[in-house]
Amino acid sequence: MMNRDNPVWLITGCSTGFGRELAKLVLARGWRAVVTARDASKVADIAEGHAGQALVLPLDVTDRGQIDAAVAATKERFGRIDVLVNNAGYGYLAAIEEGEDAAVREMFEANVFGLVDMTKAVLPVMRKQRSGLIVNVSSIGGLTSFAATGYYHGTKYAVEGISESLATEVKPLGIDVLIVEPGPFRTNWAGPSIKQSATQIDDYAATAGERRKQTAARSGNQAGDPVRAAQAIIDAALSDTPPLRLLLGKTALELARKKLDFLRKDFDTWEATTVGADFPEDGKNKGAPL
Numbered sequence: 001m002m003n004r005d006n007p008v009w010l011i012t013g014c015s016t017g018f019g020r021e022l023a024k025l026v027l028a029r030g031w032r033a034v035v036t037a038r039d040a041s042k043v044a045d046i047a048e049g050h051a052g053q054a055l056v057l058p059l060d061v062t063d064r065g066q067i068d069a070a071v072a073a074t075k076e077r078f079g080r081i082d083v084l085v086n087n088a089g090y091g092y093l094a095a096i097e098e099g100e101d102a103a104v105r106e107m108f109e110a111n112v113f114g115l116v117d118m119t120k121a122v123l124p125v126m127r128k129q130r131s132g133l134i135v136n137v138s139s140i141g142g143l144t145s146f147a148a149t150g151y152y153h154g155t156k157y158a159v160e161g162i163s164e165s166l167a168t169e170v171k172p173l174g175i176d177v178l179i180v181e182p183g184p185f186r187t188n189w190a191g192p193s194i195k196q197s198a199t200q201i202d203d204y205a206a207t208a209g210e211r212r213k214q215t216a217a218r219s220g221n222q223a224g225d226p227v228r229a230a231q232a233i234i235d236a237a238l239s240d241t242p243p244l245r246l247l248l249g250k251t252a253l254e255l256a257r258k259k260l261d262f263l264r265k266d267f268d269t270w271e272a273t274t275v276g277a278d279f280p281e282d283g284k285n286k287g288a289p290l
Contacts, residue, residue: 001176002133002237008078010034010070012061012118013088015042018137018182021230022085027053029234034074034081061088061114071121083237084122085135086115091152093215094197095208103195104151111155116162123170130174133237136163140183140252144259147204148211167244178236179245182229183252184222224249 009026013019015037023043026033027050036059037043047054055077059070074081089111092103119134126132141149142156160179167177200209229248236242247253267274 001131001174001240003080003082003129003131004238006031007082008032008034008074008080009083009085010036010074010081010122011085011087012036012059012114014046015039017087017226018180018229018233019085019087020046021226022087022233025227025230025234032078034070034078036070059088061086061118062109064117067117067121071125075125080129081122081125081132082129083133083135084118084126085137085233086118087135087137088114089137089155091149091194092196093148093194093208093212094151094199095148095201095204096150098197098199098201098204098208099151100197100199103197107151107195108155108158111152112158112162115159119166123175126170126175127173132170132175133178133242134163134166134170134175135178135180135233135237137180137182138163140181140247140249140255142179142181144255146211148208148215164244176242177244178233178242180233181245181247181252181256182224183247183249183255184218184224223251 009023009031011019011023011026011033014023014035019037020043023033023035023046027046030053032053032055033050034055034057035043035046036057038058038060040056040058044056047056055074057070057073059066061067071081090107092099092107094100094103115136119136122132122134126134136159138159139152139156141153142160145153163177163179170177194215196212200212232246232248236246247256
């Protein structure tokens with residue numbers, strides 16, 4: 001559970017979007033925040049007027065040296081870390097066949113391994129405290145998939161699986177895990193922050209190609225408000241029983257429920273075949289005939 005007595009929040013990826021708005025709200029509450037970005041000059045304004053509460057640091061989550069330095073500086077300045085928000089990350093548009101190896105691996109380094117490395121660096125502090133909250137920013141794309149974002153989904157499905165296991169491991173130590181799953185929000189995700197393959201294959205024009213166009217067209221007009229999303233994260237953090245998963249936005253809720261229905265349909269339709277794959281059990285489960 002998060003310590004509520006002037007907690008220290010360490011937030012990655014604060015230059016734009018959720019990270020920026022969350023850092024501002026944390027400081028506005030009078031709490032302490034370590035505000036980070038690859039280019040620290042882009043987040044210096046967030047700390048203005050909060051000299052005693054804010055620590056601005058350069059942090060590229062793919063750089064182990066910077067991770068260790070940021071955690072050490074946080075401990076030196078504030079003596080503790082109550083909340084880690086793994087927010088840094090970005091998207092990549094490409095049909096699976098179009099995906100470029102170096103770009104795909106680079107995204108996995110940031111979205112998955114950067115998150116893991118940050119978590120591993122902070123956990124010794126939280127274990128010693130016997131308290132803490134790890135907020136892993138996933139996506140509705142960590143639960144359901146679309147054309148053109150397959151590799152991005154791969155990173156977020158990985159975050160989901162890692163976070164579930166982590167939650168089980170650290171719960172007895174007084175540490176909670178919160179997976180945040182935003183739908184479309186007015187952040188830079190679909191605009192300046194997104195990357196995409198130069199390769200575009202005509203056969204995918206109606207699927208991945210169409211999704212590329214839709215993503216660009218929607219940028220700046222999404223229903224989600226990053227400020228309200230940041231407040232929702234704080235509300236969950238303050239809960240006595242924070243959820244493992246927090247969907248953000250009506251679209252995310254609708255898509256998540258649709259995915260549940262989709263899964264249930266396949267599971268139920270193929271139940272006999274599924275159960276028939278077990279060894280027959282006398283009197284209990286004779287299995288499907290072979």
